Amino acid sequence: MDIATMHFWGKTKYWWALIITGILMIPCGLWLWFQPALGYEVLSLLLGWLLILFGIVQLIVSGNVKQKVRGWGWWLAGGIIDILIGFILVGNLSFSEAVLPFFFAFIFMYKGIANLFSALNMVSTHRYWWLYLVNGLLLL
Template identity: 30%
Template sequence: MTAFIQEIKREVKNWWLFTVIGILLLIAGFYTISNPLASYLGLSVFFGGLIFVNGIMELSFTFGNRHRLHHWGWTLSAGILDVVLGFVLLLYPSLSMSVLPFIVGFYILLLGASLCSYAFQLKNLDVKGWGWILAGGILTVLFGLSMIFNPVIGIATIVGWTAFAFIVAGVVNIIFSMQLKKIRDHMNP
């Protein structure tokens, strides 16, 4: 078992993709805060593109590490769902705007669930700091649930919660990528 864990630690690939995802989420969060009205009107297209790109990157990470990740099917499923959801949002922006609180809420919920899954992956590898990833994932899940169960909270609140959730998820994705890099660098001096 120890040899297997050492092999996983030695061969982590594409760790930097989560840094890119985190940066994109931070940009999305700060853009949303600085342009609330324009953000709501453009959220379906912007989120569609972001979700689509995020899905492509998750799929790339999954395929690059599928032989090394436990339960990699969850990451694969999240990536496929992101690609499909992003494509639909880009294809039908007017429909997307009418159901935007639900779409964004479910997306944020799934993003948080993915972060929780990544935290448990780190825990299985005995990586310190995995609890922070889990806490960020749980916080992201709570943001998603609040948007799903309270969609009439208004444009300002939707924009605010969305921005804050993207910022939290962005920071947590960057922390996760640094943890993956530490695993790789520790085993490959």
């Protein structure tokens, strides 16, 4: 979680949509865990549909903030990018299977760098800033 999302929580009336999206991802992951024969193909298709769903949720949340606070634009941009990548993954299965490892690598690098910068921004204000630092290093 980067510093922009920390300031964003609680500023919208659709906070529950993010929780429902996360809860829906848990059984999907468990189903995939117990169906290894379908594995890679289902993973790329499932990831595409979940990215479309999460992108729509991000657009709804970013458009319905009570007050325009810092970080809402990143949610809007992230929602648009998630929807576009989701449609690419769903639309061309052979392409999505070839790109999937690079996609995960990009996500881990992005979140790792974001957590490193968040940790550096929180050194003087938060007690557990070092958890973001460790998380960022492990993700990288």
